[in-house]
Amino acid sequence: MGETVGLGFGDIETSVGAHICAFYRGQQDRDDLLIPYLEEGIRNGEKCICLVDSSDPERIWESLHCDHTAQEGDAPQVEVLRSTESYLRHGRFDTDEMIGWLTENVTTALPTDRFPLVRAAGEMSWALRAFPGVGELFYYESQLNKYTARIPRQVLFCMYDLDRVSGSMVIDAMRTHPRVLVGGLLFENPYYVDPDEFAREWAVPAVT
Numbered sequence: 001m002g003e004t005v006g007l008g009f010g011d012i013e014t015s016v017g018a019h020i021c022a023f024y025r026g027q028q029d030r031d032d033l034l035i036p037y038l039e040e041g042i043r044n045g046e047k048c049i050c051l052v053d054s055s056d057p058e059r060i061w062e063s064l065h066c067d068h069t070a071q072e073g074d075a076p077q078v079e080v081l082r083s084t085e086s087y088l089r090h091g092r093f094d095t096d097e098m099i100g101w102l103t104e105n106v107t108t109a110l111p112t113d114r115f116p117l118v119r120a121a122g123e124m125s126w127a128l129r130a131f132p133g134v135g136e137l138f139y140y141e142s143q144l145n146k147y148t149a150r151i152p153r154q155v156l157f158c159m160y161d162l163d164r165v166s167g168s169m170v171i172d173a174m175r176t177h178p179r180v181l182v183g184g185l186l187f188e189n190p191y192y193v194d195p196d197e198f199a200r201e202w203a204v205p206a207v208t
Contacts, residue, residue: 142175177192
């Protein structure tokens with residue numbers, strides 16, 4: 001597996017560069033995964049980027065139990081942003097813009113000696129709302145696998161609430177993530193589809 005990193009719960013480790021789909025049920029279940037995941041990154045001195053949709057960033061800050069205070073003049077170790085400040089920051093979703101945003105934020109953090117790794121988490125329920133471009137979600141998820149291959153010093157943790165997403169979304173999430181976390185177990189995903197193959201099959205909806 002090469003270099004590994006802990007997810008912060010259940011003694012689970014994954015390889016650096018992993019793109020993981022995490023299924024959960026409800027906000028408490030989300031926090032039981034998300035908070036330890038971020039706290040593990042904070043303890044390891046990693047850059048943490050958390051993108052939330054169903055709750056305010058303040059809830060995440062209040063739930064963190066380890067020191068995440070950056071020294072004055074340093075880039076912040078932890079950033080917690082709303083979906084409207086990240087995925088939907090222009091009132092719409094665009095795959096290339098979002099990957100460009102991630103690339104800028106990750107490559108800015110990594111050249112410094114301070115952050116050995118970027119640990120990102122994204123709550124994907126924003127795609128359930130009627131914003132232009134949300135139909136690109138799984139095309140975006142598939143293209144993230146090319147992105148992590150280019151910039152492997154990171155771990156991406158994409159979170160899907162089974163109480164809210166449809167069965168077709170679960171299937172497409174399975175097809176676009178090499179690893180899946182469900183029921184407290186992380187496994188290599190036999191249903192994963194190569195991003196080029198997925199792109200050929202997937203008709204990206206026109207953005208209106």
